[in-house]
Amino acid sequence: METRRMPAKELEGIVGAEHVREAAPEDAVDGVQPSLVVEPGSVEEVGAVMRVAHREGLAVIVRGSGTKLGWGNPPAAADLILGTTRLDKVLEHAAGDLVLRVQAGVRLEELQKRLAGAGQMLAIDPPHPGATVGGIVAANASGPRRYKYGTIRDLIIGIKVVLADGTVARAGGKVVKNVAGYDLSKLFTGSLGTLGVIVEANFRLHPIPKAARTVAVELESPRAAREAAQAIMHSQVEATAVELHWSEEERLLSVLVESIPEGVEAKREAAAFLLRPFGEVRELSDEEAGALEPVLQGDGGEVPVKISAPPAELEDVLEELFGAAGRRGVGVRVRGHAATGVTYAGLRGGEEEIAALVEELREIRVRRGGSVVLLGGSPELKRRVDAWGPGGDYLGLARRVKEKFDPRGILGPGRFIGGI
C-alpha cells in the first residue's frame, strides 16, 4: 500500500498540537490502519482540516465515539480519523418550542439527562453508552420506539455539514415545519460519513411520557408472533413499541405502552386483552423490561444482522432465519421491531456458515423488496460477504450524489453500498 505524506504540522497549526496524534492500533477501522487522529474544536477547524485532506487526497474516516465504526464494508483506505468529540456543545434548547440545536459530538446520554430536566426527550432509544448525536444521525440506527416516533430521520429538522472540500453548508432550520430548499438532513441521515462531516443537527423533541408499562406474551410459533404483532398494529392502543425476542430460551413479544397515569392502565389492559389469544400474558416489571432493552451490540462474538421485510411477513422471516441457521449449525438470537418490519438477529457460528446464511436470506428478502444488512462482523467475514447486499436501480443515482458531494472520494471510501 502506498504511504502518503501526512501534513501533521499543518494540521497541528489548525487544531493545536495537543489535538493531533499518531493513530494507535485501536484506531484501526475494520483492520485498516490510519496514520493520524485529528480532533477539531470548531466548525471552522473541521473546514480547514477537510481542505487539507482534500488537497492531499487523504482518506478521512469520521468518528464520534467509535461505537459503531465497524458498520459498513472495510474502508478502501484510511489516512485520517476526524474525531468529533470536542464538538460537544448544546447550542440551543428552546423548551417552549420543543426544539434542540446541538453540535455533532454531544453524547446522547448526557443530552437526554439535560433534556429530562425540562420533561423532554429526543425520542430515540438509549444507544450504546457514549454514542454521539452525529454518529447516531450518520448511522440512522433505530430502536424499539421507532414504532411510535419514527427513526432519527423523522426527528431531524436541520443540519450543518462540512463537505469533503471544506465547504460549510446548512439546510433546514429550527422550526418543525419547513420546506424551504432541499431536505439535506435526510440525505445525510444514514450516510455513514461518506457525504460530509455532520457538525450540527437540529431536532424536534417530545415530552417524556408520564407513565409506562410493558406487557408480554409467551408465544408458541412464528405464526403466533406475526398474529400477535398484527393484533396490536391494527388496534387503537397506540403502543410505543412492539418487540420480538426469539431464541432457544425465550419466545416473547413485548408491548410498551406509554401515556399519562390516567391512560396507561387502560392501554395496558387493552394490550393484554389483544395478546391473550396467543399465549400466556404477563406484565413485565421495569427491571425485566429493562433487561430486554439492550440492543444487539455484536459483542461476545455475535454477528449482528439487520433484516428488513414487510411487517406482515414476520412469520416467514423467522422461519427462513431459523431454518437456514439450523441447517448450518448457526446460533441465532432475535430482537425485532415486530410491527415495523425491522428484525435484528445476532448470529453465532463459523464465518463461512454465517456468510452463506446471509447470502441465502438475502436472496429471498431482496426478491421480496427488503434487505439483509451485516451490521458488524470481522473484516474477514466482510470480505466473504458484502455488508449491504445489492442495491436497487437507485444505485447509479446514489453514485452520482456521492461524486457531486465528494468528487475525490476521500470520505470513508468503499464503506457504503455498491462500493461508494
Add this chain to the structure above:
Amino acid sequence: MERERLVETMRGILGPEGVISEREELRTYECDGLMNYRVIPDLVVLPETAEQVQRVVRVCYEEGIPFVARGSGTGLSGGALPVESGILIVTSRMRRILEVDIPNQRVVVEPGVINLWITEAVSGEGYYYAPDPASQVVCSIGGNVAENSGGVHCLKYGFTTNHVTGAEVVLPDGSVVHLGGGKAPDAPGYDLLGAFVGSEGTLGIATRITVRVCRKPEAVKTLLAAFEDTEAAGGAVSGIIGAGIVPAAVEMMDRLTIEAVEVAVHPNYPDAGAILIVELDGPEAEVESQFEQVIGICKQNRATEVRVAGSDAERALFWKGRKAAFAAMGRISNDYYVQDSVVPRTELSAVLKKISELSGRYGLRVANVFHAGDGNLHPLVLYDNNVPGEAEKAEELAGEIVFACLEHGGSLTGEHGIGEDKKKYMPKMFTAEDLDVMQLLRCAFDPHQICNPGKIFPTPRLCGERPGPFRMHPVQKAGLAELF
C-alpha cells in the same frame, strides 16, 4: 425539434387525446393556485402510464426540452408554473389506486390520485391517511410529495415526508428508479426518497407512490375557544404544549378571518378577537383526561368562551369555518396574497404584533389563520387589484412579513414551497454556500437542468457542463459513453 414534429412524436406516444396543443386549451394550464404568474406552455401532455411518462421525458432529455410536472394545480407558490417553450406533464389521467395492503398498513397509488381518495379507500378498514392539506379534496399525492404538504393534523402526525415510504421516479434522463423501501423499511443506501420529498418537482417525476396509512384513533374530541385577542390565544397554545400535551391539531383564526368566515359559511362562531380550535385524539382514557386539562388551560388564559363539540356534526361545523377560511376572504376583499412563513411557536405573539404594525404602516388589512401548534403562519394580505399600485404594495408587505419571521428564527415556507414565488427570498435564509450545496443534489439528479428549471433557486448554477442548451452527443446517444 420543431414544434410540429414534437406534437407528432407526443401523439405517437400518448395518442391524440393525450396531447393538448391548441393555444386556447393550453391557457387552462397557464398557472397554478398562485395566479400572479402566468406562462402558457408550448405543449401539455397527459400520460396514463409510467412508461408513457418515461418516453415523454426521454424525448425531452434528448432534445433539451424543459418539462414541468403538474398534479391538480392547487399549489400556492407557482411550482407548477410552465416554462416557456417547455412541456407540461399533467398526471390527472394517472389516478388508479394500485394496491391496498392493510396488513402492512400501506397503499400504493398513481401520482394523480387525490389525497382524500386514499382515506376513502381504507376508511372501511378503520384506517386513514394522516396528512390532510385543506385542499385535500382536489390536490394530488404527486403534488403533496413534491411540496411535502402539511395539514391541520401534522402537529402530532408529521408531514408528507413522514408518511411516504417509497416512490417510483422517472429521472430527468428518462431512467426509472425506485426510492425508499416501500413496504419493507430502511432500504440500504442514501435516503434519496427523503431528499426527493419536498423538492418541488425539480428532481424528477413520481409515477407511483407508496404511503403509510394510520389506524383511526379510538376517540376524538374537539373544542373551540374564544379569546379577546391573538395574544391570549397564543398563551393558551403555549400552555397546552408546556403541559406536555401533543394535540392532533391546534388552529388559530383572528378577528378578520372570523368575520370573513361568518359571512361565507355561517359556522356561528362566537364574536371574538381570536379563536382556537383544539383537537385531541387517541385512546379514550388519555383523550378524556387531557381534554379536561386543555379546557382548564384555555380558561386560565382568559378564554371568553369554550365550546365542546358534542357530535360529529358539531365538530364538522367547527372545522368548516377553518377549512373555508382562504376561500372566504373573497367575501371581504377583491384580492389577497397568501403568505406561508413559519416561526418558532414561542415567537408567535411577537411576530403577530409585528404583522399588525406592518399592516397599519402599509394601510392594508392582514387576516391571520394558521397552524398555531406548528408556528406556521398564513397571513392573508388583502388588497384590491383595481387600485393602481396596491398589488405591488401587498407583495412588499408580504415580503416584510417574511423577513420578520426569518428575524425571529423562522423559515420562508412551512408547506406551500418556494416555487417561483419565493425564490428571490432564498438568499435571505441561506448563504450562497448553502444554496450551492443544494445545487449539488440537483446536479446529481438533473445535470442539464431541464426538470422544472428556474424554481426554488434564484440563480441555479451550471453543473460543470458546457453552457448553452443541452444536446446529447451522438456517442452518448448510442450508449457508447457517459457524460460526467
